[in-house]
Amino acid sequence: MTKQNSYAVPPDLLDVVIVGAGISGLQAARLLRPNYRIAVLEARERVGGRLCNHRFANGETVDIGGQWVGPGQERMYRLIEELGFETWPLYDNGDNLLWDRARGRRYQGTIPRINPVALLDLGQAMARFERMARSIDCSAPWTHPKAAEWDQQTLASWLQRTCKTRRARELFAIGIGAVFAAEPEELSLLHALFYARSGNSLETLLSVTGGAQQDRVHGGTAGLCTRMARELGDDLHLNAPVNSIEQNADGTLLVSFEGGVLRCRRLILALPPNQALRIQFSPALPARRDQLWQRMPAGSCIKCVARYDRPFWRDEGLSGQVTSVEGPVRVVFDNSEAGKDSGLLMGFLEGEAARHYSGVDPEVRRRDVLDCFARYFGKRARTPLEYVDRDWSSEPWTRGCYAALMPPGVWTQYGDGLRDADGPIHYAGTEAATEWYGYMEGALQAAERAVQEVRQALAECAPGAPAMNLQVRELPRV
């Protein structure tokens, strides 16, 4: 049911309202707050967005959302340090497992040992993909000479043509599942290339040590967000989903949310596109913006964690990392926290598997996931002390992970408007990043860019604009 506004008259004028208290919105708030009057509106009862801690019965916590940082993510390491947090490297010793035809084969590094023909095939396809990805300008993928060609086909079509063996295609698709939480047919080839390039390379995105899965954060990535939120005090409004954003004749914005309304000069939307789409804009946003968001669905991922008394698989020289052709859990990691006793196995249900298990009885899901763990690591894995999973597609304020995907035709038809402000409305969130799109690092980069835009816009404010000394923090607060 709709609620009555708690304001009878338009409220005091803020400089910036930020919608969404994920890591991107919080970073934007943090950067702007020393100089501007701001507010952050968050739909949930918690901050963090796609980052979230789960607390086990024994008091230990685990990231049940985004969790990794790795080399090249300089903003993230800086933030972690600034906030006084520490990282540890994911356990990456011992042998990985390739599970196939009901048995596991040990291997080391990113690429499993498979028969030489398939291995060569996979290696060639990856090399070709990387070569193409390196040629992409991530700030404008649509300007690439081959943008039209690459954007009119799916990654699946490209794999079909490029890989000679089914095995190479299967393994490539598992990697894609792990990186995108989607099937190769859901992605434009151009988007896959852009995405890989935005995080340096596909190999970087697939790797643990030296790659995107290298480090974890003690206290959880959501802990970073909680810390950032604490700095905001009353400027942060939880349980405040935004219903509508209205532009007034004087150019200011009226932001209506459950429980109130705020007025501001500039707005930063730090939301994934599927959430931004739900807000009613008046006047409507340009059609290209709206249609772009209609074309950016989120991936599908269920993150599953089992806690054991100790990481027993290490005794057998296993890393805990699995690549499984058979699934439904195709990718597994040792998610144990350094310095804690518990052993944690973490597996992803991604793409098609996530869609299937999203509609399934949680008990069946648990059983099937633990069956996978038991196949990979022996029957001891079937009886953890605790089990938890999170279906991010079912979270009403996320509705899919890890990030929004671009099907074919979107980058070339709509991409040039992806990050541009629409008047006083600016875009943050990892989907507005040119570096590390889909990652926390991208969320920070997009926030910085949006903040820069807002600073510039407020500085350039014409003299005829509503009187407001932008640099003064002592003005009465809303």
Place this chain on the structure above:
Amino acid sequence: MTKQNSYAVPPDLLDVVIVGAGISGLQAARLLRPNYRIAVLEARERVGGRLCNHRFANGETVDIGGQWVGPGQERMYRLIEELGFETWPLYDNGDNLLWDRARGRRYQGTIPRINPVALLDLGQAMARFERMARSIDCSAPWTHPKAAEWDQQTLASWLQRTCKTRRARELFAIGIGAVFAAEPEELSLLHALFYARSGNSLETLLSVTGGAQQDRVHGGTAGLCTRMARELGDDLHLNAPVNSIEQNADGTLLVSFEGGVLRCRRLILALPPNQALRIQFSPALPARRDQLWQRMPAGSCIKCVARYDRPFWRDEGLSGQVTSVEGPVRVVFDNSEAGKDSGLLMGFLEGEAARHYSGVDPEVRRRDVLDCFARYFGKRARTPLEYVDRDWSSEPWTRGCYAALMPPGVWTQYGDGLRDADGPIHYAGTEAATEWYGYMEGALQAAERAVQEVRQALAECAPGAPAMNLQVRELPRV
């Protein structure tokens, strides 16, 4: 801003609330109303959805939205007759024009006269497409033996492989633009095949006489909706966009809209997916439903009509129909109403052209469209008595036309849930049709199916359910 509810206590219990007063929602209302207590909620100040009349200064009207009916659309012809409306055949005499390299070549029928190699190529591609389309079961495209193969590629990839000549590809793409208001890379091959098959064949969809563009409705297709709405009296609520749908513990639904709240046992959503996505459901709909809708963006179309004192092109033996390789208006029809003096030329900006012209100054758009008309029909076409266009992507309650598109991977990953009710929530609208998906006929077919589901559900109502004699109309009305 949110508004206060006009009801302090939950309102009386209706049997069915229908959301959306397009032709699908209105048909559902019409079928249910004799036996059930219903209400229809419509966001706009008018009914008709994607059907809309424009009134010219001289009092004549023209369909500025969906307009055609054709053989095989039996429900539509029946409805037209029942409501006392009449049809006339679109003007389809004289020569069509193929515009290319700055000149027009005359031809007759659906396929232009081009060089024999390209013609053969185009003919073979179309024949192959039709053969594949005929093998699709439109009630379950995902069950086709080749569903995975056809759904993992774009129509563009298929055209690239299938057509040997660029000319054949271009002409095929113009046809696709005309049918889907999209570029071939935006469509899954499987979706294109399904769509064509759901309206019999691609040739049917491309044809005038004997095809989907055969007949028009005097008074406009929106006139049908206005007539249907009149029967509904107070059961129809205009300016009533639905914000949220809440399921109560007793299984009834609370439907909150701007200005009020209704309570009902069953609900029919007769909306395109991009609109349905905006409603807040509590509890949330299953993730697969939500993610499906995230993957069903609307096409892009601007419909442009110029009115002249008479259809002067007919004097030169021209039909008014153009297929243009050069654009931006690639498809033109003689839209004059039989029995009226005015000559109307109607052109579509579709797919990429619609995206471009959506953001362009209306005066520039008008100029460029009339430039096209003048190139095709001589300079007299540059100075119409009146000009009107409608960018359906900019309509806040439509946000794209003609219909929702399926990118690759959607039919096979999500399609089996497209039309199934979610508990008490049933789906109408042309996107829930198995026949004539994307057409008015599909809207009626989906409405009939949803009505059948609702009837059955209400009839099967367990004795423990809220007491209500479903067949009694004399109960107090809300």
